[in-house]
Amino acid sequence: MTDPVTRTPPRYRLVDCDVHPITKHGLADLRPFLSTAERRRLGLDERRALTATGHREAVSIPRNMLYVNPAGVLRDDARAPDGSAPGADPLFTARHLLDAHGIDRAVLIGGEVLGLGAMPDPDAAAMIASAYNRWLAATWFDADDRYRGYIVAGAQDPHLAAREIRRAAQDERFVGVLLPLTDLLMGQRHHYPIYEAAHDLGLPVAVHPNSGEGIFRTSPPMAGGTPTYYVEWHSGLSQVFQANVISLVCHGVFERFPGLKVIITEGGLGWIPDVMWRLDKNVRGLRDEVPWVRRLPSEYIVDHVRFTTQPLPEPRRRHHLHVLCEIAHAERTLMFSSDYPHWDFDDPRYALTSLPESIRQRVSSENAIETYGDRL
């Protein structure tokens, strides 16, 4: 941390680490960025029939169809005057979000592609990821200088993913890698080619809630069984991130990739003490099983894992949030996010003021500047 007396103002005052670019017409928007063969493969060409009799369906990315939010998932006031979907107009979003809240940089994190990890076909996932990255650069980055974004990587084939990361990273407006979760925990060796590419390029790897946390494959979205209601699913979502942080630490990923940063986007904060304490205690008792875990797990977490603010815990006593920030070392680990245009958007005017004053500038921009580096 910079000495508070002598510090110079940070390069940016406010960075939003979780903004969703929405497509206007779903995957059809990707057509210009797909080859003819890929369009045919994905059902995104103009032909309506694969054979003379078969009705042709376009591929779709699995999304959460088990739990429906009765409040609606997208803010209706995020809709541009042309009536396109909320959050689908880069220029409108620049005014409605960036100008209105004084945001200097917004890191775009795929909207519809969040569920890419649930696609069974690794080649289809890779095609969509690459086209989406090209679409993001041409449609959003080019519309406003304040946009940055994540390279989407289809983890189903980690070697194809690594190749796409190296290709897309040539555009320096990409500041990280978005890994849509499959039902393989993040510590598994399967993912190492992706981490290697990100590590070589100095890009953090981000995860985010998505329809692919296992809803559609072998694992239910919560431990212990399948929840019934949206409110249960949404309240238990943090478990996916608890499990992945445990997995990353126990598999020694941060020993193998010592420069790697992982960003837990929209994964909550309240669970960080539980995971740190349980891991620190258990690794001491079971060190023979994972001898490569050479430091205390909580130290790996503070050095390598970053968290975004939204949804910020709202305990009755603000003091409890401040103690949580102390345990989680929020002065190093926490980065502001709004989650625009989602229904539970956090307004920086309110979210940031509930944090301890001493760490507000760290959370508003400095931790993001350190995590994303010069590309931001």
Added chain:
Amino acid sequence: MTDPVTRTPPRYRLVDCDVHPITKHGLADLRPFLSTAERRRLGLDERRALTATGHREAVSIPRNMLYVNPAGVLRDDARAPDGSAPGADPLFTARHLLDAHGIDRAVLIGGEVLGLGAMPDPDAAAMIASAYNRWLAATWFDADDRYRGYIVAGAQDPHLAAREIRRAAQDERFVGVLLPLTDLLMGQRHHYPIYEAAHDLGLPVAVHPNSGEGIFRTSPPMAGGTPTYYVEWHSGLSQVFQANVISLVCHGVFERFPGLKVIITEGGLGWIPDVMWRLDKNVRGLRDEVPWVRRLPSEYIVDHVRFTTQPLPEPRRRHHLHVLCEIAHAERTLMFSSDYPHWDFDDPRYALTSLPESIRQRVSSENAIETYGDRL
């Protein structure tokens, strides 16, 4: 809470809410408590062959075979001089645990039957549960007056379970119901006959980590996928209890059974703030989905859910544990447990002194006395 000035000393000074009675010869110990037909059905009779040629196997309760604890699960010094399994001798345990630590009451919570929820056959589970309850009373309760215990209920058939609860509860040394978890979350209506029986009898319903948290059926033991190492599994175990508390609140179980208490045994504490805060926030935003949740979720938790101390969080700063106790209302919700004879036994001399002095007697015995009532 009793007024600290005028309060009278509690009936007991120290109650241990998590002690495992171990069998000497596995399920074979249950033979005297099974009918001839049941012994045949379970393969626990003397016949070695079901037909002239088939080799006869005894039924076994699924146990955790995916994750092996390199440190060993049972304390070797809990072994009686006769060389039987650690924790298998009621008289030795009375000296080694109760006398040595000044424990006035020990609540026995099934050892091998913890995994009963993973058995696919509901009738076999019910037979074993009933025989186990009879064995516990005859072998352990009769050996020392300080033993109390849980009625094991096979949740696979909730009506058979309710019947067994009403039968076994005639022995007043049973102070609660142990529900070995299946892969149905606890809020699901499937369980209501069990809750109804417990509610009628004034018995709390307890859960405990067990091999049945889904390892062998449809759900992995952690959200997001299947962990690799014992240390991961053990660190993530608290997720099962997070999910079940979320489920109980969102399904309105505590509105339907207003006197019901649920005891989360060995489920940890560090996650309580996260679950309270997420639920309180989400239920406010999504109340149309679960209109029967009429109070703040955190209020249901404080009024209806109890937690046992072991494994007690061990943060570097004791102050952080004290703030956790404040958020979790430990003065009402927390009850001492040692987890004898398991490898990570908590000694009351050390565990209790790390708690705030003002709540120590509440945790040592008073909360247990209130939760278990006159039967204790």
